[in-house]
Amino acid sequence: MLSSGKRSLSKEDIRAADKDERETLLEHDSDYDEEMLFTRPSTSNGDEKVDNKVDSVKVQIQEVADIMRDNVHKVMDRGERLEDLQEASDRLNMAGNEFREAARRAQRKAWLQNVKSRIIIISITVTIVLFIVVLDIMVLYLVLR
Numbered sequence: 001m002l003s004s005g006k007r008s009l010s011k012e013d014i015r016a017a018d019k020d021e022r023e024t025l026l027e028h029d030s031d032y033d034e035e036m037l038f039t040r041p042s043t044s045n046g047d048e049k050v051d052n053k054v055d056s057v058k059v060q061i062q063e064v065a066d067i068m069r070d071n072v073h074k075v076m077d078r079g080e081r082l083e084d085l086q087e088a089s090d091r092l093n094m095a096g097n098e099f100r101e102a103a104r105r106a107q108r109k110a111w112l113q114n115v116k117s118r119i120i121i122i123s124i125t126v127t128i129v130l131f132i133v134v135l136d137i138m139v140l141y142l143v144l145r
Contacts, residue, residue: 017075021068 013075013079017071021071024067
């Protein structure tokens with residue numbers, strides 16, 4: 001597993017990068033390169049031909065090494081972007097949890113205010129009814145006396 005600082009690549013990331021690299025390498029037609037290697041014009045000196053083939057192979061190796069370096073950099077950049085996305089996701093998750101708690105508190109507060117207002121309305125209604133009943137009883141008492 002590669003790691004640098006906070007970055008870490010899982011085996012799955014490396015396998016995916018290997019698969020992508022293989023597909024990329026297989027997509028390119030290498031017939032021209034092979035023709036260049038194996039069908040070079042012959043020269044009178046056989047050593048020169050061998051040197052040209054070796055140089056050609058070295059150039060191809062260098063190109064492959066450059067491509068691999070680019071791929072490793074891309075994988076590392078991808079890892080960094082994934083970490084950034086993970087951090088943003090964590091922040092959003094925390095903000096969502098805080099919002100949910102604030103909504104619950106607001107809902108409880110609204111419910112409590114609703115209950116208080118109902119209690120006040122019921123007590124005022126009961127007081128008015130009791131007042132009317134007491135007045136009726138007093139009037140009946142005075143009338144019957």
